[in-house]
Amino acid sequence: MAREYARLRERNQVTLPASVVEQMGLNLGDIVEFSTNGKGGVQLHPAKIVKVGSAEARQEESAAKQDIQEGRYTLIRSVGDFRKHVEKLRKGEAPSVAEPEAEHLTESQRHDVEALVQTMLMKLLSSLVETPRGSRKRHEERATQRRQV
Amino acid sequence: MKRELRSAGKFDRKLASLFEALEGREKELQARLDEVVKGLLDGSITRAPEHHPTDDTCCLPLVDHFTVVFRPNKSVPNGQDDAGRNITNFASATLFDLLNIEEERD
Numbered sequence: 001m002a003r004e005y006a007r008l009r010e011r012n013q014v015t016l017p018a019s020v021v022e023q024m025g026l027n028l029g030d031i032v033e034f035s036t037n038g039k040g041g042v043q044l045h046p047a048k049i050v051k052v053g054s055a056e057a058r059q060e061e062s063a064a065k066q067d068i069q070e071g072r073y074t075l076i077r078s079v080g081d082f083r084k085h086v087e088k089l090r091k092g093e094a095p096s097v098a099e100p101e102a103e104h105l106t107e108s109q110r111h112d113v114e115a116l117v118q119t120m121l122m123k124l125l126s127s128l129v130e131t132p133r134g135s136r137k138r139h140e141e142r143a144t145q146r147r148q149v
Numbered sequence: 150m151k152r153e154l155r156s157a158g159k160f161d162r163k164l165a166s167l168f169e170a171l172e173g174r175e176k177e178l179q180a181r182l183d184e185v186v187k188g189l190l191d192g193s194i195t196r197a198p199e200h201h202p203t204d205d206t207c208c209l210p211l212v213d214h215f216t217v218v219f220r221p222n223k224s225v226p227n228g229q230d231d232a233g234r235n236i237t238n239f240a241s242a243t244l245f246d247l248l249n250i251e252e253e254r255d
Contacts, residue, residue, distance in 0.1 A: 064159035076154035
């Protein structure tokens with residue numbers, strides 16, 4: 001793997017090494033995309049707006065769906081949210097923070113979860129109430145056994 | 150009805166690229182994006198051309214030949230427009246995934 005180095009300058013500017021530009025097939029005015037892997041690594045790709053219906057576009061849509069499945073999305077509830085989101089994007093800040101999936105439960109799913117939690121709590125409570133009785137019974141049984149001995 | 154959008158990481162990067170590509174026309178792009186987002190959230194946009202019939206995606210024009218691809222969580226076919234494109238109705242959708250920005254074919 002060939003390695004090249006570049007120094008970070010003012011306003012986060014770096015010059016791409018000529019060999020990288022050549023290998024990526026970049027030209028003046030082209031846009032590049034940086035994608036982070038969450039572990040400190042960054043990948044650089046040529047970015048372009050793809051043609052509708054092309055195989056590349058389909059691949060990008062699949063990648064976007066995967067982003068959503070894996071929680072790499074930003075939840076937008078208002079135009080204000082969206083404006084803030086775009087502002088972050090344009091500043092190069094990482095915007096994609098997913099909210100807990102529970103936010104997306106339907107009303108019936110939410111009822112199911114509540115019912116399940118209630119049932120579990122009831123079971124827990126009844127087991128707590130039953131424990132002293134159970135232990136008292138065991139204690140009485142042991143006392144009876146001792147008396148018989 | 151409460152509606153929400155999920156902006157995929159991939160979509161975010163595409164959008165940032167589009168802002169770069171349309172340097173000097175950022176306000177125009179932002180205004181159109183606001184229209185689309187507002188329309189989906191408040192339910193004033195309920196129909197759009199189908200993008201891919203197999204995965205229930207739709208598309209709406211942004212600026213120039215650029216189009217935003219999104220997926221509503223509920224949709225039904227709704228006939229065709231004057232250009233013969235299949236139209237999808239997503240009036241009952243509550244969640245929209247913003248997936249991609251593409252350029253219309255010549």
